[in-house]
Amino acid sequence: MDERPPRGADNEPPPFLGSWRNLYAGVIILLVVIIIGVYAFSRFFS
Amino acid sequence: MSTADWIVLGFALLAMTAYGIWRGRGSRSVESFLLADRSLGWGTVALSIMATQASAITFTSTPGQAFADGMRFLQFYFGLPLAMVILSITAVPKFHRLGVYSAYEYLEHRFDAKMRLLGTALFLLSRGLATGMTIYAPSLVLSVMLNVDVRITSVIIGGIVIIVTATGGVKAVNHTHVLQLSIIMAGMLAAGGVLLALLPDGVSVTDALSLAGATGKLNTIDFRFDLENRYTFWSGLIGGMFVALAYFGTDQSQVQRYLTGKSIAQSRLALLFNGVAKVPMQFFMLLLGVLVYVFFLFAEPPLFFNPAAAAELKATEHGEAFEALEGEFRQAVGQRREAAEGFVRARHEGASGSLSDARSLLVSADQAVENLRRDASAMIGAYLPAADSSDTNYIFLTFVLTYLPVGLIGLIFACIFAASLSSSSGELSALATISIIDVYRRFVRRDATDRHYLHASRLFMALWGLYGIAFAQYASRLGSLIEAVNILGSLFYGTMLGIFLLAFYGRSVGGTATFIGAIAGEVVVVTCFLWTPIAWLWYNVIGCAVVVGVALLWTVTTQGREPSSRASEGRI
Numbered sequence: 001m002d003e004r005p006p007r008g009a010d011n012e013p014p015p016f017l018g019s020w021r022n023l024y025a026g027v028i029i030l031l032v033v034i035i036i037g038v039y040a041f042s043r044f045f046s
Numbered sequence: 047m048s049t050a051d052w053i054v055l056g057f058a059l060l061a062m063t064a065y066g067i068w069r070g071r072g073s074r075s076v077e078s079f080l081l082a083d084r085s086l087g088w089g090t091v092a093l094s095i096m097a098t099q100a101s102a103i104t105f106t107s108t109p110g111q112a113f114a115d116g117m118r119f120l121q122f123y124f125g126l127p128l129a130m131v132i133l134s135i136t137a138v139p140k141f142h143r144l145g146v147y148s149a150y151e152y153l154e155h156r157f158d159a160k161m162r163l164l165g166t167a168l169f170l171l172s173r174g175l176a177t178g179m180t181i182y183a184p185s186l187v188l189s190v191m192l193n194v195d196v197r198i199t200s201v202i203i204g205g206i207v208i209i210v211t212a213t214g215g216v217k218a219v220n221h222t223h224v225l226q227l228s229i230i231m232a233g234m235l236a237a238g239g240v241l242l243a244l245l246p247d248g249v250s251v252t253d254a255l256s257l258a259g260a261t262g263k264l265n266t267i268d269f270r271f272d273l274e275n276r277y278t279f280w281s282g283l284i285g286g287m288f289v290a291l292a293y294f295g296t297d298q299s300q301v302q303r304y305l306t307g308k309s310i311a312q313s314r315l316a317l318l319f320n321g322v323a324k325v326p327m328q329f330f331m332l333l334l335g336v337l338v339y340v341f342f343l344f345a346e347p348p349l350f351f352n353p354a355a356a357a358e359l360k361a362t363e364h365g366e367a368f369e370a371l372e373g374e375f376r377q378a379v380g381q382r383r384e385a386a387e388g389f390v391r392a393r394h395e396g397a398s399g400s401l402s403d404a405r406s407l408l409v410s411a412d413q414a415v416e417n418l419r420r421d422a423s424a425m426i427g428a429y430l431p432a433a434d435s436s437d438t439n440y441i442f443l444t445f446v447l448t449y450l451p452v453g454l455i456g457l458i459f460a461c462i463f464a465a466s467l468s469s470s471s472g473e474l475s476a477l478a479t480i481s482i483i484d485v486y487r488r489f490v491r492r493d494a495t496d497r498h499y500l501h502a503s504r505l506f507m508a509l510w511g512l513y514g515i516a517f518a519q520y521a522s523r524l525g526s527l528i529e530a531v532n533i534l535g536s537l538f539y540g541t542m543l544g545i546f547l548l549a550f551y552g553r554s555v556g557g558t559a560t561f562i563g564a565i566a567g568e569v570v571v572v573t574c575f576l577w578t579p580i581a582w583l584w585y586n587v588i589g590c591a592v593v594v595g596v597a598l599l600w601t602v603t604t605q606g607r608e609p610s611s612r613a614s615e616g617r618i
Binding site: 024030031041042045046 | 255321
């Protein structure tokens with residue numbers, strides 16, 4: 001099977017944060033924030 | 047359940063069926079039927095991804111697990127956002143550019159027909175067996191709680207799934223997933239609100255969380271590195287990432303969801319949304335279970351939450367011993383209630399010495415209750431071999447049926463049915479796609495018309511649904527085989543991930559080397575399972591590493607004797 005013309009080109013930017021690299025970094029930063037938040041939450045009530 | 051609850055439940059089931067048929071109308075080609083013409087926006091795809099992974103058992107057992115074991119299960123999801131980023135960079139553009147229908151079709155592009163066949167066989171074996179369980183497990187829980195025959199609940203779940211998938215295809219499945227997830231979220235939020243309202247007078251939300259913290263239920267993160275401990279920060283981050291990579295990158299029930307995205311960007315956004323939303327969603331589900339635990343510090347829980355198993359044991363010669371245990375349990379629960387009240391009073395008074403004493407009292411009273419629950423579970427396991435000795439699936443539903451207001455009970459049971467329908471329909475559509483694209487069209491009938499394949503796709507959807515229902519009808523007679531079936535399905539993910547990693551990145555590695563690596567990986571995983579105490583989350587890491595290592599070794603030692611990849615593959 002031949003490759004199809006991509007329906008969405010690789011360089012189509014995401015709707016937020018300007019670039020895919022920024023969006024990926026944003027997801028990872030958010031994960032770190034969530035982990036710190038969850039840790040603080042459990043420490044506070046323990 | 048009251049008539050009002052049955053009406054709510056019946057209306058929700060009818061609405062899901064009708065909405066699925068309506069949204070799935072107009073599927074007149076195979077691409078439309080199996081991939082919704084690759085036309086969906088990221089919001090629909092994202093919710094469909096989340097609905098497929100959230101089975102009914104997820105919603106019944108997650109709060110139950112937090113009730114029994116605290117919130118440490120949350121760590122399992124820490125690797126998921128990382129996996130979503132990796133798959134957005136690798137799998138999504140590769141699958142989209144080739145316009146494949148299935149993940150295993152990609153393997154033939156990259157390697158050869160035998161690798162496609164291997165991937166297809168592993169998927170059909172693991173997911174095919176699991177799909178029977180996806181219908182049976184919630185059917186059993188619902189049948190016990192609603193006091194309806196398991197054959198009826200499984201026919202309702204399986205019947206609706208067949209109607210929606212066979213008439214509307216994947217478009218119907220994905221759109222229905224949005225409705226189903228909305229019902230699930232609404233129900234769970236309502237349950238959380240009612241739980242907070244049901245806390246006794248004088249017990250605030252912070253009191254409730256402090257009670258949970260004092261008894262170790264908020265044990266969210268454990269930084270120790272321990273290969274035998276199932277849920278630690280490291281097993282969740284590393285092992286969990288590998289599980290998520292394998293599930294979202296190689297399991298057709300998920301790959302098919304994001305192949306319906308109308309562009310690479312839309313599919314990526316859907317995966318990333320899942321990565322961002324999953325951990326908070328699981329946190330909330332587990333917190334719900336913790337609040338149910340706190341609620342039962344002040345109310346009397348049953349000794350064993352599965353009422354059918356408890357009643358069955360009472361009817362045997364061991365019934366008296368079980369009832370004696372119930373008497374002890376009632377006493378222990380009373381002492382724990384007093385300790386919990388003492389802890390709250392000490393908190394309000396603010397004297398650190400008395401708070402520390404109150405905490406010690408509460409912990410030892412709670413331990414006494416837990417020990418009696420363990421004894422009951424051991425009795426069930428010893429004297430009723432066919433029954434499940436764990437009651438975690440029944441804890442949340444027992445609370446729902448006993449304490450929630452009329453109407454909301456129906457909504458929560460609608461949630462459980464919705465979750466069951468969403469995961470079953472995702473799996474069913476994936477199984478049908480693999481059956482038609484990777485088996486029937488590839489190896490049985492290669493030159494038929496699109497219309498022929500469309501009819502065949504509908505037929506395969508219905509056949510897999512009927513298989514799921516049939517499995518559920520006879521599952522209760524399979525006994526411990528059920529557990530074996532469940533375990534079997536979880537042993538292939540590491541191997542599959544290794545195969546796809548080589549496909550994406552191992553440019554010099556060919557089909558034969560990957561095939562040999564896959565066999566070696568599977569042998570090592572089965573060995574780990576049978577003869578080592580290593581926790582299962584690490585199987586995926588080990589299996590994947592062995593596949594990659596052996597394939598690379600084979601490639602190096604046989605360099606030049608095997609083509610590394612298909613001619614077209616250099617461009618992928």
